Amino acid sequence: MPAVSVPTPAAKPVTFEDLSAGWAAEKRPAAKTLYEWSRVVRQFTAFLGRTDAASVTPDDLIAWKEAMIREGRRPKTIRDAKLAPVRAILQWAVDNRRLKENPAARVSMDVKSKVAESIRSFTDQEAAFVLKAALAEANPVLRWVPWLCAYSGARVSEVCQLRTQDVVQVDGIWCLRFDPEAGPLKTASSERAVPLHLAVLDSGFLTFAQGIPSGPLFPKLKPDVFGKRGGNGTKVLGRWVRGLGLTDERLAPNHSWRHRLKTLGRRHGLAPDLMDAITGHGRRTVADSYGEYEMSALYRELMKIPMLNLPERPEAPCVPDR
Known part of the structure; x- marks a missing residue:
C-alpha cells in the first residue's frame, strides 16, 4: 500500500505587530519610545505593503532607506530614528528564536556631521x-x-x-x-x-x-x-x-x-x-x-563660572559667522 503524503501545515506569519509587542513586554521602554518606535514600524510595513517580518530581506531595508533619502530626510534621522528601531526589534526576534536572521543587521546609513548642522552653544x-x-x-x-x-x-x-x-x-x-x-x-x-x-x-x-x-x-x-x-x-x-x-x-x-x-x-x-x-x-x-x-x-x-553681565537695554545679538 503506497505511503500517504501528509501536507505540511503552512507556517504562521511572524507579524511585526507580534514582534513589537514581545519586544515591548520584555524591554519595557518609556511610553514615548514605545509610541515612536511603533509608528516607525507602521511606516516600514506600509512601505513594504505586508506585515510578515519573516519575508523581509536586506533589499527591502535598502529600498526603504533610499526612499527616505529621496524624500529629503536627514541622514541622522534615517539612521537613528528609522533604521535603528526596526533593526532592534528584528534582533530581539532573532534572539528569541522568532526569526532565523536579522535582515537589517548590516543595513546602515553614513552620517557625516557638517559644521552648519551641529548644535552650538549660546554665546x-x-x-x-x-x-x-x-x-x-x-x-x-x-x-x-x-x-x-x-x-x-x-x-x-x-x-x-x-x-x-x-x-x-x-x-x-x-x-x-x-x-x-x-x-x-x-x-x-x-x-x-x-x-x-x-x-x-x-x-x-x-x-x-x-x-x-x-x-x-x-x-x-x-x-x-x-x-x-x-x-x-x-x-x-x-x-x-x-x-x-x-x-x-x-x-x-x-x-x-x-x-x-x-x-x-x-x-x-x-x-x-x-x-x-x-x-x-x-x-x-x-x-x-x-x-x-x-x-x-x-x-x-x-562657581569658577562667573555671572553674566546683563545689558541694561537688551538688543537682539548678531548671529555669529558660520
Missing part, C-alpha cells in the same frame, strides 16, 4: 540677552527654566519636572536634586544633585521655590500625552526663544544651554570629572568611579 551675548528677557516674564517656566539651565547645564526636561522637595540643601549648599521619582531621566548618571549657582540664588529663585506648595515646581505646565512636563516645556521655551529673534538653526533653544556649560567648563578650567558629575554625563574612566563627588567640590567648580 555670552546671546545668553545675556535671553536671561535678561526672562527677567521680564511672569510665566514661571519662561522666568526660571532658562536661568536654571544656563547655570547648571541640566536638560530642560529635567528642570521642568522638578518638585518643590527637589530644591534642597546638601551639606549646607542649596541644590537641585534630579530624582527619577519626579519623572523619567535619560540615563542612570542623570540622577544627581547639582549646586545652585550664586547667580540663580541672587536672582531670587529660592523665594520663588519656597512659595510653591508641595508638588511640581511648575504646576501650570501641563504634562504631555506621555505624562512628561518636559515635553510641553520644551515647546513653550523653544517658541519663546525663537520669538526673541534667535533663529540660527544651529542654536537649539533649550539644549544649547547644556553645550554652553561645557564650553564654559573648558574656558574656566573646571575639572572634567566634576563637570560630568554636574551635567550628569557618564563616567569617562574607571578611575572616575572611585570616591565620592562631594557637594562642596561641585560647588567650588561651578
Whole structure:
C-alpha cells in the first residue's frame, strides 16, 4: 500500500505587530519610545505593503532607506530614528528564536556631521540677552527654566519636572536634586544633585521655590500625552526663544544651554570629572568611579563660572559667522 503524503501545515506569519509587542513586554521602554518606535514600524510595513517580518530581506531595508533619502530626510534621522528601531526589534526576534536572521543587521546609513548642522552653544551675548528677557516674564517656566539651565547645564526636561522637595540643601549648599521619582531621566548618571549657582540664588529663585506648595515646581505646565512636563516645556521655551529673534538653526533653544556649560567648563578650567558629575554625563574612566563627588567640590567648580553681565537695554545679538 503506497505511503500517504501528509501536507505540511503552512507556517504562521511572524507579524511585526507580534514582534513589537514581545519586544515591548520584555524591554519595557518609556511610553514615548514605545509610541515612536511603533509608528516607525507602521511606516516600514506600509512601505513594504505586508506585515510578515519573516519575508523581509536586506533589499527591502535598502529600498526603504533610499526612499527616505529621496524624500529629503536627514541622514541622522534615517539612521537613528528609522533604521535603528526596526533593526532592534528584528534582533530581539532573532534572539528569541522568532526569526532565523536579522535582515537589517548590516543595513546602515553614513552620517557625516557638517559644521552648519551641529548644535552650538549660546554665546555670552546671546545668553545675556535671553536671561535678561526672562527677567521680564511672569510665566514661571519662561522666568526660571532658562536661568536654571544656563547655570547648571541640566536638560530642560529635567528642570521642568522638578518638585518643590527637589530644591534642597546638601551639606549646607542649596541644590537641585534630579530624582527619577519626579519623572523619567535619560540615563542612570542623570540622577544627581547639582549646586545652585550664586547667580540663580541672587536672582531670587529660592523665594520663588519656597512659595510653591508641595508638588511640581511648575504646576501650570501641563504634562504631555506621555505624562512628561518636559515635553510641553520644551515647546513653550523653544517658541519663546525663537520669538526673541534667535533663529540660527544651529542654536537649539533649550539644549544649547547644556553645550554652553561645557564650553564654559573648558574656558574656566573646571575639572572634567566634576563637570560630568554636574551635567550628569557618564563616567569617562574607571578611575572616575572611585570616591565620592562631594557637594562642596561641585560647588567650588561651578562657581569658577562667573555671572553674566546683563545689558541694561537688551538688543537682539548678531548671529555669529558660520
